[in-house]
Amino acid sequence: MRGPDEQTSHMFSYLSPEQRVRADHPLRAIRVMTDRVFAD
Known part of the structure; x- marks a missing residue:
């Protein structure tokens, strides 16, 4: 296409x-809370 570069x-x-x-x-x-839940 033509036009400015x-x-x-x-x-x-x-x-x-x-x-x-x-x-x-x-x-x-929220990340702190979810990290605690997934750690259990």
């Missing part, structure tokens, strides 16, 4: 889910 964003992310979810996000508390 623009760089697109990257397809892959090299960050882990731990790095992407902020420290005070509610998912972290």
Whole structure:
């Protein structure tokens, strides 16, 4: 196709889910609870 040569964003992310979810996000508390349940 013709047009300006623009760089697109990257397809892959090299960050882990731990790095992407902020420290005070509610998912972290839910993870603690589910880890306890699955540990039993």
